[in-house]
Amino acid sequence: MNEIIIREARSADVAALVAIFAADELGGHGDTTAPEVFGEYLRAFERIATSRDQTLYVAEREGQVVGTFQTMIVTALVGRGSSSMIIEAVQTRGDMRGQGIGARMIEFAIAEAKGRGLRLVQLTSNASRSDAHRFYERLGFKQSHLGFKMALK
Numbered sequence: 001m002n003e004i005i006i007r008e009a010r011s012a013d014v015a016a017l018v019a020i021f022a023a024d025e026l027g028g029h030g031d032t033t034a035p036e037v038f039g040e041y042l043r044a045f046e047r048i049a050t051s052r053d054q055t056l057y058v059a060e061r062e063g064q065v066v067g068t069f070q071t072m073i074v075t076a077l078v079g080r081g082s083s084s085m086i087i088e089a090v091q092t093r094g095d096m097r098g099q100g101i102g103a104r105m106i107e108f109a110i111a112e113a114k115g116r117g118l119r120l121v122q123l124t125s126n127a128s129r130s131d132a133h134r135f136y137e138r139l140g141f142k143q144s145h146l147g148f149k150m151a152l153k
Helices: 011-022 035-049 101-115 130-138
Strands: 006-007 054-061 063-077 083-092 121-123
Touching: 006 101, 011 035, 011 054, 011 063, 011 083, 035 054, 054 101, 063 101, 083 101, 101 130, 121 130
Parallel strands: 083 121
Antiparallel strands: 006 054, 054 063, 063 083
């Protein structure tokens, strides 16, 4: 009954995903459930859904979207031309945290990467998310790099 199902996101999921992102107080991404910007999310969803190297997933429990993450496959010349997976935008609905949903999503992504024969799985996490950092370390991730950003808009 409480099984967590991981599946590719559908356009009908976008409103639930936007609500999860908008409720994130630490992210600082400016996400909002304001109806006048919903079209921006739908356009982004279509770009992701039609990309062969990106996949947007949802975690579903009892028919409700309770979490999400996105994967991107990148190939670089470094590492002898190997490919790796980037996991992005990992979020569990606020009222569902601490129930194993995040771990299930990450384990799913790792299994997908292994199944594709990828070299590694990597992710970034906002520096202020100390709970998330401990979570990723418990799952076997090692902090190995220092990240930088430059806002363009």
